[in-house]
Amino acid sequence: xxxxxxxxxxxxxxxxxxxxxxxxxxxxxxxxxxxxxxxxxxxxxxxxxxxxxxxxxxxxxxxxxxxxxxxxxxxxxxxxxxxxxxxxxxxxxxxxxxxxxxxxxxxxxxxxxxxxxxxxxxxx
Amino acid sequence: xxxxxxxxxxxxxxxxxxxxxxxxxxxxxxxxxxxxxxxxxxxxxxxxxxxxxxxxxxxxxxxxxxxxxxxxxxxxxxxxxxxxxxxxxxxxxxxxxxxxxxxxxxxxxxxxxxxxxxxxxxxxxxxxxxxxxxxxxxxxxxxxxxxxxxxxxxxxxxxxxxxxxxxxxxxxxxxxxxxxxxxxxxxxxxxxxxxxxxxxxxxxxxxxxxxxxxxxxxxxxxxxxxxxxxxxxxx
Numbered sequence: 001x002x003x004x005x006x007x008x009x010x011x012x013x014x015x016x017x018x019x020x021x022x023x024x025x026x027x028x029x030x031x032x033x034x035x036x037x038x039x040x041x042x043x044x045x046x047x048x049x050x051x052x053x054x055x056x057x058x059x060x061x062x063x064x065x066x067x068x069x070x071x072x073x074x075x076x077x078x079x080x081x082x083x084x085x086x087x088x089x090x091x092x093x094x095x096x097x098x099x100x101x102x103x104x105x106x107x108x109x110x111x112x113x114x115x116x117x118x119x120x121x122x123x124x
Numbered sequence: 125x126x127x128x129x130x131x132x133x134x135x136x137x138x139x140x141x142x143x144x145x146x147x148x149x150x151x152x153x154x155x156x157x158x159x160x161x162x163x164x165x166x167x168x169x170x171x172x173x174x175x176x177x178x179x180x181x182x183x184x185x186x187x188x189x190x191x192x193x194x195x196x197x198x199x200x201x202x203x204x205x206x207x208x209x210x211x212x213x214x215x216x217x218x219x220x221x222x223x224x225x226x227x228x229x230x231x232x233x234x235x236x237x238x239x240x241x242x243x244x245x246x247x248x249x250x251x252x253x254x255x256x257x258x259x260x261x262x263x264x265x266x267x268x269x270x271x272x273x274x275x276x277x278x279x280x281x282x283x284x285x286x287x288x289x290x291x292x293x294x295x296x297x298x299x300x301x302x303x304x305x306x307x308x309x310x311x312x313x314x315x316x317x318x319x320x321x322x323x324x325x326x327x328x329x330x331x332x333x334x335x336x337x338x339x340x341x342x343x344x345x346x347x348x349x350x351x352x353x354x355x356x357x358x359x
Contacts, residue, residue, distance in 0.1 A: 012148065018155035085147060087181070105151050106177040109170075110158045 005046060006030045006117065009039040009053035009065070010083070015105075019052070019083075022110040028117070036065040043069060048078055049121045052113070055084040066097040079120040083113060140187050143180045150177050171219050175251065179323060182244040186326035189241060195330055200239045202271035202278045202350055203228035209246045210269050213254065222257045223266035227340075235278045235350035238331060242280065242348060245324040249282045249335065249346050252320045256290040256313060270340055274349070281338055281347030289344045291321075293337040296346075300325075321346075 006023060008030050010016040020030040031046060033039035036057055043051075051069070055062030062084070070076050079100040087104055094102070100120045103113060154173045157166050189195060210226045217224040250269065257265040268283040290312035291299075299309035303322055310318045321335070328334050328348060338347040 012152070014152040015148075015155060018152070018159055021159055022155070085151065087184075106147055106174075106181060110155055 004028045005048045007048040007051045009033045036060040051080045052083050055086050079124050182323045189330035197236045199234040202280045206269045206271045213250045217254050220254050220258045222254045225268040227270040237350050241327050245327040248320040248324040252317045253282045260288045277352045278350040279347040281345050283343035283345030
């Protein structure tokens, strides 16, 4: 059986709690990080089947985090879902960084996020 | 005069930031509502939040592109745009018990335009028409999304019966002259609906076009004109 541990990098605490609670209803265990540093520390300690992350972070950009995260050999294979309030016209910046999907928060329900996680966890 | 110009710029910059920032609390509310459940009241709350988020995004897209002189245009099928708009409006129409009809030609042709801008403008007009139908006593509430060839290119628009039409040419012109002055420039529309039409107009400014009134058979409505792409029509 696939691991159902999710690493959520989300600076907004209200949104992070909603995502965590919703995923918990669907048998996922979510580790929350509000900053890139927290996410790196959590990634170092645990094993995750998927990373869900915001691009707009406090001190770092999400792209920087992705580059750093991707440089860790064993973590590079973990599917990443960008779950952001930043509307992007082109997603080329994510090429080769393990990003499987880009979800724009205002258009994405929690159900849609769950369906994406299910898809990528099962395919990984 | 210079001061007045400066004040105006500040106000639009502030509103741009405000619109961007309003999205976060709305997303928070949408997720809390989704966690609560799926009954009709919660669905209504979520639909209203989604509609507001789409309006803010449409405004931001228009504000960003209104002054751009080098918008990247692409060949787009007006029929496909009509179908995409219908898909996006499906849930909204269902909530207002309004039947959504798509009337597009079978042959596929292309127009040179900005897909996201036209789709956002068409969707905004569609919401106004759908909501306006709720004020009609008829049990057969319907709105038609149509694309068709014209003398100069293509038109893509939203139509309804003459009896249920809330915006005619005169009302459209009067409302344009009262934007920013009257609290409800379109007297026939419910509160909040006028901004959908003005956001659609702002979006289309970037394409040097605007909404116009039109008739199609027995139906009346508002359309957007698109420029054809000769090369792709030949293909």
